[in-house]
Amino acid sequence: xxxxxxxxxxxxxxxxxxxxxxxxxxxxxxPDLARTSYGTYVCWLQGADGNVEGAFLVDLAAALxxxxxxxxxxxxxxxxxxxxxxxxxxVLDGLSEIFNNLRGQLNRIDLxxxxxxxxxxxxxxxAEGASEAWxxxxxxxxxxxxxxxxxxxxxxxxxx
Numbered sequence: 825x826x827x828x829x830x831x832x833x834x835x836x837x838x839x840x841x842x843x844x845x846x847x848x849x850x851x852x853x854x855p856d857l858a859r860t861s862y863g864t865y866v867c868w869l870q871g872a873d874g875n876v877e878g879a880f881l882v883d884l885a886a887a888l889x890x891x892x893x894x895x896x897x898x899x900x901x902x903x904x905x906x907x908x909x910x911x912x913x914x915v916l917d918g919l920s921e922i923f924n925n926l927r928g929q930l931n932r933i934d935l936x937x938x939x940x941x942x943x944x945x946x947x948x949x950x951a952e953g954a955s956e957a958w959x960x961x962x963x964x965x966x967x968x969x970x971x972x973x974x975x976x977x978x979x980x981x982x983x984x
Contacts, residue, residue, distance in 0.1 A: 826963050826964070826983060826984070827869070827877045827878045827930060827936055827937060827939065827963075827964065827983035827984065828930075828933050828935070828936050828964065828983065829878075829930070829964045829965075829966050829981050829983050830926075830929045830930065830933065830966075830981075832850075832851050832966055832968060834929060835926065835929070835966065835968065835979070835981065836849060836850075836968070838925060838926060838929060839890065839922065842893075842894050842921075842922060842925065843889075843890065843893030843894055843922075844893070845893070847889070847890075847968075847970065848970035848971055848972060849886075849968040849969060849970040849977070849979060850968060850969070850970055851966070851967065851968060851969075852967055852968065852969030852970070852978070853967065853969060854965065854967040854980070855883070855967065855978050855980065857881070857949060857959050857960060857980075858949045858960060859949065860881075860883070860947055860949060861883055861884065862884070862909055863883060863884025863887065863909050863911065863946075864881060864882065864883050864884065864946070864947040865881065865882050865887050865911070865916070865919065865944040865945060865946060865947055866879055866880070866881045866944065866945060866946075866947035867879065867880040867881075867919075867920065867923040867941045867942055867943070867944045867945075868941070868942045869927060869930070869939040869940070869941055869942075870939060870940050870941075870942065871937045871938065871939055871940075872937070872938055876955075876956070876958075876984060877937055877939050877983070877984050878930070878939065878962075878964075878981070878982050878983045878984055879959060879980075879981075879982045879984075880923050880926060880941070880979070880980070880981055880982075881947055881978075881979070881980040881982070882919065882944075882977070882978065882979050882980070883977060883978045884906060884909065884911070884974065885906065885972045885974035885975045885976060885977035885978075886972065886977030886978055886979050887911050887915065887916075887919055887944070887977075888902045888905055888906055888911065888915060888972070888974050888977075889902075889972040889973070889974065889977050890918070890919055890922050890977075890979070891911070891915040891916060891917070891918035891919030891920075891922065891944075892905075892915050892918065893918075894918035894919075894921060894922055895914055895915065895917070895918040897912075897914065897915065897918075899973055902915070902973070902974065903973065903974065906974040906975075916943070916944050919944045920941070920943050920944050923941045923944060924941055926941075926981070927939055927940070927941045958984050959982055962982040962983055962984060963983050963984060964981075964982065964983030965980065965981070965982055965983070966980070966981040967979075967980050968980075
């Protein structure tokens with residue numbers, strides 16, 4: 825069964841509810857998932873049978889904006905993390921909480937398989953033929969991009 829993704833507006837509304845501001849994100853250019861930048865994180869969405877049904881990906885700027893925004897970390901601390909390219913565990917926990925709530929949106933869409941998110945982990949582009957290589961040609965995709973205090977950030981939702 826194919827995972828149906830929510831409308832971009834629903835995703836942005838959910839983010840605004842959790843981080844307190846309307847995110848500066850809008851549908852935009854899709855990043856090349858075979859050549860992502862350092863600091864890109866992925867959350868795999870697993871069905872009841874353990875099979876991966878989809879994924880959420882964020883680059884470093886979006887991870888700091890979304891995860892840091894949820895936990896209300898001071899911007900100076902987030903800028904320092906951006907400079908070092910190292911996201912703190914607290915920011916990753918915030919990011920995982922946001923992903924969990926995005927998953928809830930997916931689970932409320934009629935006929936969608938029930939999915940459970942993994943924790944956000946560093947994304948490594950899969951080798952061709954690997955089980956995760958479906959990310960290069962997903963059946964559904966939403967890319968939300970925009971300028972954050974850390975540069976252009978991107979949140980990508982994928983449906984296998």
